Amino acid sequence: MHTKYIFVTGGVTSSLGKGIFSASLGRLLAARGLTVTIQKFDPYINVDPGTMNPYEHGEVYVTNDGAETDLDLGHYERFLGRSTSQANNVTTGRVYLEVITKEREGAYLGKTVQVVPHIIDEIKHWMLKLGETGEYDVVITEIGGTVGDIEAQPYLEAIRQLRNELGPRNSLTSHLTLVPYLRAAGELKTKPTQHSVKELLAHGLQPDTIICRSERSLDADIRRKISLFCNVDQEAVIQMLDAETIYEVPLLLRDEGIGELVVDRLFTETEQERFDSTPDLDAWIDFLKRLKNPTVTIPIALVGKYVEHQDAYKSISESFILAGVPDEVQVEVRYVLSDDLTADNVEEKLGDVAGVLVAPGFGDRGIEGKVEAVRYARENDLPFFGICLGLQCGIIEFARNVCGWEDANSTEFDPDTQYPVISLMAEQKKISDKGGTMRLGQYDCKLKPDSRAAEVYGEELIQERHRHRYEVNNVLRYKLMEEGMRFTGVNPDADLVEIMELPDKRWFLGVQFHPEYKTTVGDPHPLFRSFVKACAEYAQERGLRESPQPPERKVVPLASADM
Numbered sequence: 001m002h003t004k005y006i007f008v009t010g011g012v013t014s015s016l017g018k019g020i021f022s023a024s025l026g027r028l029l030a031a032r033g034l035t036v037t038i039q040k041f042d043p044y045i046n047v048d049p050g051t052m053n054p055y056e057h058g059e060v061y062v063t064n065d066g067a068e069t070d071l072d073l074g075h076y077e078r079f080l081g082r083s084t085s086q087a088n089n090v091t092t093g094r095v096y097l098e099v100i101t102k103e104r105e106g107a108y109l110g111k112t113v114q115v116v117p118h119i120i121d122e123i124k125h126w127m128l129k130l131g132e133t134g135e136y137d138v139v140i141t142e143i144g145g146t147v148g149d150i151e152a153q154p155y156l157e158a159i160r161q162l163r164n165e166l167g168p169r170n171s172l173t174s175h176l177t178l179v180p181y182l183r184a185a186g187e188l189k190t191k192p193t194q195h196s197v198k199e200l201l202a203h204g205l206q207p208d209t210i211i212c213r214s215e216r217s218l219d220a221d222i223r224r225k226i227s228l229f230c231n232v233d234q235e236a237v238i239q240m241l242d243a244e245t246i247y248e249v250p251l252l253l254r255d256e257g258i259g260e261l262v263v264d265r266l267f268t269e270t271e272q273e274r275f276d277s278t279p280d281l282d283a284w285i286d287f288l289k290r291l292k293n294p295t296v297t298i299p300i301a302l303v304g305k306y307v308e309h310q311d312a313y314k315s316i317s318e319s320f321i322l323a324g325v326p327d328e329v330q331v332e333v334r335y336v337l338s339d340d341l342t343a344d345n346v347e348e349k350l351g352d353v354a355g356v357l358v359a360p361g362f363g364d365r366g367i368e369g370k371v372e373a374v375r376y377a378r379e380n381d382l383p384f385f386g387i388c389l390g391l392q393c394g395i396i397e398f399a400r401n402v403c404g405w406e407d408a409n410s411t412e413f414d415p416d417t418q419y420p421v422i423s424l425m426a427e428q429k430k431i432s433d434k435g436g437t438m439r440l441g442q443y444d445c446k447l448k449p450d451s452r453a454a455e456v457y458g459e460e461l462i463q464e465r466h467r468h469r470y471e472v473n474n475v476l477r478y479k480l481m482e483e484g485m486r487f488t489g490v491n492p493d494a495d496l497v498e499i500m501e502l503p504d505k506r507w508f509l510g511v512q513f514h515p516e517y518k519t520t521v522g523d524p525h526p527l528f529r530s531f532v533k534a535c536a537e538y539a540q541e542r543g544l545r546e547s548p549q550p551p552e553r554k555v556v557p558l559a560s561a562d563m
Contacts, residue, residue, distance in 0.1 A: 003131035004266040005171045006140045007159045011147045011196025012178040016213045019072030022142045023079035024250040028259040031279030034137040038076040039088045042144040043151035047093040058311030062467045066441025074315045081520045090126045123158040147199045156203040175207035179214040190225050197230040209236040294330035298539040303373040304359030305366035307335035315516035322519050323528035329536050341369030346376045354544050355383035355535035358390030364413040371397045383507040383534040388468050391510030392422045403483050412470050423473045438469045445498040451488035453499045456530045464513035472497035507534035
């Protein structure tokens with residue numbers, strides 16, 4: 001059976017949800033027994049998002065093999081439960097870098113290097129790369145941005161050429177667009193969709209399905225109108241309504257029949273005999289029932305410097321949501337800007353939460369606020385979870401206030417500190433380039449027996465993903481241990497600290513890695529689940545547990561009868 005390719009484009013406006021649609025469609029196909037992967041092509045010139053400020057691009061997601069990627073890959077992994085790689089996220093910058101490198105090496109034999117064919121051929125190479133491994137039945141390719149953007153044109157041309165080369169049975173295009181509701185007129189408007197499809201046609205691409213984002217249901221007349229003017233079958237006009245939770249979208253799309261439509265368009269009857277005729281979504285439905293019907297709500301503070309951007313800590317926020325589901329706990333994440341946190345107001349900001357997570361980050365802005373949050377959690381025996389820089393702030397606070405090293409710091413923030421409890425590794429000191437030069441990707445971590453970490457994981461050797469440059473200073477590490485800090489997880493190859501704990505506290509743990517990258521639907525990361533449980537117990541003791549609050553409903557009722 002040939003690998004099938006689905007291309008997802010967008011029009012009218014950005015942030016319509018191409019990533020959620022791609023992940024949801026992938027889930028529907030995987031639920032039939034098909035092997036599915038999803039890739040994202042981003043049209044910006046950066047080689048990857050690793051050097052971008054989170055306010056520019058949201059969270060940077062890291063894969064097992066060390067790729068710094070778009071946050072949509074987090075959605076892909078959480079929905080599919082399948083790891084992605086360097087090949088799953090490609091940018092215009094990376095494409096041009098590859099072509100220019102080949103030109104410098106003489107690979108083009110003296111020819112004039114041009115957008116057509118050389119840039120387009122490079123894009124096509126990456127679009128086909130995952131399918132050519134033979135590991136996947138379906139490769140879904142999401143194109144960032146919107147049709148009409150000058151940056152997107154090479155990708156649309158690459159899709160046009162590939163569709164001709166692959167043949168109609170092996171590829172399909174889904175175009176995601178907006179059908180706005182004008183309250184003053186009291187009606188849905190299809191003109192934006194018509195113009196968006198017209199723009200797509202100008203690039204030689206006729207969509208096979210049109211996915212309509214809307215806050216109101218599309219009636220038969222609206223669907224007929226879009227079908228008529230956009231030259232698609234009426235059954236291929238699919239509504240994608242706003243939902244209470246993104247995890248509801250696969251079921252809403254299932255009810256629209258998108259799974260059957262895609263399968264019938266791409267697979268022959270003989271090919272369809274090799275996989276299930278209907279998707280097995282029982283586990284997903286059970287998960288969603290638990291998610292939407294919690295028994296209790298608990299408040300947990302997320303202390304960070306980018307909290308004003310809703311996507312800056314996307315994987316952490318989703319990990320909290322997913323970690324509470326098995327125990328029917330709804331986590332209310334309270335975002336606390338570390339810049340504003342001081343000794344004078346920390347009680348006001350954190351006095352009524354059931355736990356504190358200090359988030360990752362770079363640079364010295366807001367660091368003292370993070371350290372203050374750690375101090376408050378430690379002194380009040382409030383459950384504490386530090387991730388990456390959060391672990392480092394935990395160690396800085398302990399060094400200052402327990403060990404008595406008043407100016408203890410990281411050399412990232414104070415190169416002249418007398419007590420550099422966090423510092424650069426020797427090999428990092430030689431590096432001047434910022435992009436792709438950190439400790440990135442999956443590394444081993446050996447856990448100490450009789451530690452909370454070993455109890456939580458239930459294993460001795462684990463693998464977790466990293467994205468950082470500074471490390472715990474091994475010279476001062478043993479002095480910290482003398483004062484009661486335990487380092488319960490260590491990289492066995494480089495003897496680098498991975499996990500820190502304070503065993504005399506109810507739940508006080510920091511990790512140098514990013515556990516949020518490994519949470520998936522139905523399989524929350526064990527550290528998040530353990531932390532949420534500890535917070536729930538603390539909340540019960542302190543009377544902080546509340547009746548669950550229904551999520552803010554953005555739209556129409558559930559489409560799925562199973563719910």
